[in-house]
Amino acid sequence: MRVDQMIAVCAGDRFGVVTRAELLELGVSGHEIDHRVRDRTLLPVHEGVYRHVAAPPSWPGRIRAAVLAAAPSLAMASGPSAMRLYGIRGVWLERPEITVAGAQSHDLRGVRVRRIDQVDLLDVTVRFGIQILSVPLALLALGATESERKVETAVHDAVHLHLATRADLFAVLDRYAARGRRGVTKFRAALDSLPTDGTATETNLELDMVRLLRVSGLPRPKVQYRVVDADGIRRRLDVAYPEAMLDIETDGDRWHTMGRDRRLDRRRDAALEALGWEVQRYGEADIHELSAQTVHRIRSSLAVRAPDLRLSGQRTNC
Numbered sequence: 001m002r003v004d005q006m007i008a009v010c011a012g013d014r015f016g017v018v019t020r021a022e023l024l025e026l027g028v029s030g031h032e033i034d035h036r037v038r039d040r041t042l043l044p045v046h047e048g049v050y051r052h053v054a055a056p057p058s059w060p061g062r063i064r065a066a067v068l069a070a071a072p073s074l075a076m077a078s079g080p081s082a083m084r085l086y087g088i089r090g091v092w093l094e095r096p097e098i099t100v101a102g103a104q105s106h107d108l109r110g111v112r113v114r115r116i117d118q119v120d121l122l123d124v125t126v127r128f129g130i131q132i133l134s135v136p137l138a139l140l141a142l143g144a145t146e147s148e149r150k151v152e153t154a155v156h157d158a159v160h161l162h163l164a165t166r167a168d169l170f171a172v173l174d175r176y177a178a179r180g181r182r183g184v185t186k187f188r189a190a191l192d193s194l195p196t197d198g199t200a201t202e203t204n205l206e207l208d209m210v211r212l213l214r215v216s217g218l219p220r221p222k223v224q225y226r227v228v229d230a231d232g233i234r235r236r237l238d239v240a241y242p243e244a245m246l247d248i249e250t251d252g253d254r255w256h257t258m259g260r261d262r263r264l265d266r267r268r269d270a271a272l273e274a275l276g277w278e279v280q281r282y283g284e285a286d287i288h289e290l291s292a293q294t295v296h297r298i299r300s301s302l303a304v305r306a307p308d309l310r311l312s313g314q315r316t317n318c
Contacts, residue, residue, distance in 0.1 A: 014064065014129060015055065015058050015060050015061035015064055015129075016051045016052045016054070016055020016056070016058070016061055017045065017049065017050070017051050017055075017061045017064045017065045017068065018042075018049075018050055018051075018052070019048055019049050019050075019068050019071070020033055020048040020049075020050070021048070021071070037050065040053060041053050045062075045065040045069070046065055046066070046068075046069035046108055046109070047069065048069070049065045049068050049069045051065065059084075059094060059096075060085070060128055060130065062096050062110075062111075063077050063081050063085070063096045063098075063130055064129065064130045066096045066098045066108055066111040066113075067098055067130060067131050069106075069108050069111075070098060070100050070106050070108070070113070073100045073101065073102055073104050073106070074100070074101040074102070074119065074124070075098050075099070075100045075101075075106075075131065076098060076099050076100075076101075076119075076124055076131050076132050076133045077096075077097070077098055077127075077130055077131065077132040077133065078097055078098060078099035078114060078132070078133045078138055078141055079097035079099075079112070079114065079138075079141065079142060079144075079145055079146075080092035080093045080095075080097055080142075080145075080146070081096050081097045081098070082097075082132055082133055082135075082138035082142075083138070083142065083154055085127050085128060085130065085132055086127065086132075086135060086138070086158070086161075086163055087161070088154050088157045088158055088161070088163070089153065089154070089157040089203075089204065090150055090153055090154055090157075095110065095111070095112055096110065096111045096112070097111070097112040097113075097114065098111060098112075098113055098114070099113075099114045099115065099116050099119075099133060099141065100113060100114070100115055100116070101115075101116050101117070101118055101119045102115075102117070102118075103115075103117075114141070114144070116141075119133075119137070120175060122134070123136070123137040123172065123175075134172070135158050135163045135164040135168070136164050136168045136169050136171070136172035137172050137176065139151065139154055139155055139158060139164070139169065139187060139190075140172055140173065140176060140181065140183055140184065140187040141181070141182075141183055142154060142183060142186075142187075143182065143183025143184065143185065143186030143187045144181075144182040144183040145183075146186075147186075148186045148189055148190070151183070151186045151187060151189075151190045152186075152189065152190040152193055152207065153204060153207055154190075155169065155187070155190040155191065155193075155194065155200075156190075156193075156194065156200040156201045156207055157200070158200075159194060159198070159199075159200035160199075160200040160201065160202050160224075165198060166191070166194050166196070166198055169187075169191055169194075170191060173187065173188060173191065193210070193211075193214070195220070195222065195223055197222070199222070199223050199224045199225075200223065200224070201223050201224070201238075202223075202224060202238070203238075203250065203252060204252075205250040205251075205252045205284060205287065206223060206238050206239060206250050208250075208284075208287050208288070209238070209239050209248060209250050209282065209287055210223065210239060212287055212291055212294065212295065213239075213295070213298070216291075216295045216299075217311075218295070218298065218299060218302070218311065219241070219302075219309050219310065219311070221239045221240055221241050221248070222237075222239070222240045222241070222242060223238065223239055223240075224236050224237070224238070225237040225239075225240035225242060227272070227275075227277075229268065229271035229272050229274075229275065230271040230272070230274035230275050231271045233268075233271065235268065235272070237249070238250050241302060241305075241306065241309070243306040243308075243309060244278075244301065244302050244305035244306035244309065245275075245276050245277045245278060245305060246277070246278050246280070246298070246301050246302065246305060246306075247272060247277050247278065247279045247280070248280050248282065248298065249265075249279060249280070249281045249282070250281075250282055250283075250287070251265075251281050251282065251283050252283070252284065265281075269281075278301060278305065280297065280298065280301070282294055299311055
């Protein structure tokens, strides 16, 4: 096989990464492979796995190489690596992580290798040419290494991005919870925080607000609640109590900082207030540093605008 043909084989969704077995199957002789390793055309990544010198090093290439290196075992990207591949919000480590099915152990340089006794094939998929745990199982397994907060955030984002439904997540819980899987407790807590109507928070700050309301004993609000304002414009409210017509907006540092954004916010709020909604806006400091004042204001509005709502003053554990 000519060098340019070898480059074509390694290109595309392979990220420049190819195995010895793949090259042999394509008709490249073992002698030619060894020659290309010696002349540094093929750069060894793991045993029997190479990166073509023309392909720049990349994070997806490292993941693909790790998954291929675990063959013939069934290996899949998992943990933070799966979250990054799916584009789920959060700060995730760059160190590749894979999960290997079965009892065989694997020691791959620079790779965290986790083991699962068995995995249903419906919980294995491919993304960007890389074998990966399905979104629901990847989220469940995430609890083995990540905090409850990060698992909950990831679960909400997966639902918000339509990568999985609430039903999908409960289905994988039913299939794997009885197997003594690590991470189940955190995953179950994250599912309990999801609204039953299939929605989910869009940003971390929205989720922080929902958590604050929950631990303060206030009723569960709606998130991403859809309304049509007085101008006939369809709106999505961050966090809302429709019974009280109370809209709670969370303004992060990235948003609502420019003059034009503030003008649009005022116009939007006025169009909602014309229909009888009360709009309250909160930033990060209001939620994290001034939480008592924030909860008091929301509780007071609910007491006036929806006196039939049950308002508890008792805090619970987050």
